[in-house]
Amino acid sequence: xxxxxxxxxxxxxxxxxxxxxxxxxxxxxxxxxxxxxxxxxxxxxxxxxxxxxxxxxxxxxxxxxxxxxxxxxxxxxxxxxxxxxxxxxxxxxxxxxxxxxxxxxxxxxxxxxxxxxxxx
Amino acid sequence: xxxxxxxxxxxxxxxxxxxxxxxxxxxxxxxxxxxxxxxxxxxxxxxxxxxxxxxxxxxxxxxxxxxxxxxxxxxxxxxxxxxxxxxxxxxxxxxxxxxxxxxxxxxxxxxxx
Numbered sequence: 653x654x655x656x657x658x659x660x661x662x663x664x665x666x667x668x669x670x671x672x673x674x675x676x677x678x679x680x681x682x683x684x685x686x687x688x689x690x691x692x693x694x695x696x697x698x699x700x701x702x703x704x705x706x707x708x709x710x711x712x713x714x715x716x717x718x719x720x721x722x723x724x725x726x727x728x729x730x731x732x733x734x735x736x737x738x739x740x741x742x743x744x745x746x747x748x749x750x751x752x753x754x755x756x757x758x759x760x761x762x763x764x765x766x767x768x769x770x771x772x
Numbered sequence: 773x774x775x776x777x778x779x780x781x782x783x784x785x786x787x788x789x790x791x792x793x794x795x796x797x798x799x800x801x802x803x804x805x806x807x808x809x810x811x812x813x814x815x816x817x818x819x820x821x822x823x824x825x826x827x828x829x830x831x832x833x834x835x836x837x838x839x840x841x842x843x844x845x846x847x848x849x850x851x852x853x854x855x856x857x858x859x860x861x862x863x864x865x866x867x868x869x870x871x872x873x874x875x876x877x878x879x880x881x882x883x884x885x
Contacts, residue, residue, distance in 0.1 A: 687874065689822075697814075697822065697865055699874035711872050714773070747821050756869050758812035760833060762821035 654678035656686075656748050656763035663769045664738050671734040672766045674748035681705050681729035685751040687759065688722060688733045690744040700746075703731065706753035738770045774798050774868050778877035786885045791853040793880045795866035800846045803870065810870035813842055813851045815862045816879075822865060826851065856884055 659673040674686060688700040701712035703722040710722055721734045731748055746766045749759035775798040785791040801810045809829035814822035824833045826842035829849055839854045853860055861884060866877040 696879045697816075697867075697876040699876065702872070702874070713873065749821075756872050756874055757810075758824055758827040758867065758869060759814075759822070760824045760827075762823075765821055 654750070654761050656750065656761055658746075658748060658763040658766045661767040661769070663771065666739055666770055666772055668738050668770075669734060669736040670738060670768050671732055672746050672748075672768070674731040674733070674763050676729045676731070676750070679750075681724075682726050683753055685753050685756070686722070686724070686731040687749045687751040687756060689747045689749060689759075691747070691765075692741070692744045695744075698744075700733070702751055702756050704753050705731065711756070735768075738768075740770050742768065743770045744768060773873050774801065774871050774875050776866055776868055776875050776877040778864075778866060778880045780880060781878070782881040782883070784883045784885050785853075785856045787858060788855050791856050791860070791882055793851045793864050793866075793882070795844075795849045795851070795877050797847045797849075797868055797870075801868045801870035802846050809845050809849070810868055811842075811844070811849050812867045812869065813840075814865045814867065815860075816865065817862045825864075853882075856882075858884060860884075 657675045682705050685704040687702045703710045705724045723732045748763040750761040777796045779794045811829040813826040816822040830842045841852050843850050863879045
């Protein structure tokens with residue numbers, strides 16, 4: 653079946669970086685993209701950005717520009733989201749979701765989520 | 773960015789009764805070239821990722837019960853649950869993907885009385 657499996661929870665110090673992985677299975681990875689969405693504790697959904705696994709085009713949320721990088725590895729059908737210069741307000745559950753290869757869309761497949769805690 | 777505003781923020785409905793959640797966008801999310809509204813609805817239960825309920829504003833995702841329906845066009849949209857079941861208690865989000873910079877509504881918490 654189609655699924656996305658994310659890496660495990662992380663605890664980071666302020667100023668550090670985190671890299672979350674999202675391994676896809678059950679579909680042809682390069683014919684889709686991935687979006688990343690985060691959710692702070694008790695808060696709503698915040699879109700972080702999108703990457704096409706077809707041509708590696710990316711779009712990032714303006715507030716994260718310069719701190720976030722999304723990549724894919726088609727050999728392993730895995731997407732990655734790296735967030736740098738972490739702050740306490742980056743504490744959140746981070747989700748990957750299957751998206752379009754050329755355009756962003758709605759998300760029928762989600763990863764299970766990865767909790768990233770930023771604390772000194 | 774397109775701002776998505778949901779109302780109400782929370783809602784309590786009796787089991788078996790109708791629940792209605794509204795979503796308004798700061799600009800139209802209708803594409804005349806594709807004749808589609810780029811609007812989706814999600815349900816999220818505690819400790820779970822969101823689940824897609826409705827896409828293109830009114831198309832039900834496969835496997836979603838037919839008590840869930842979506843309507844609206846342009847800037848105003850509605851998610852309706854025709855007869856609330858206990859398992860429908862959740863937070864509901866609308867999402868626009870008309871712009872490549874995706875935005876979500878703030879969420880509506882649905883409970884039963």
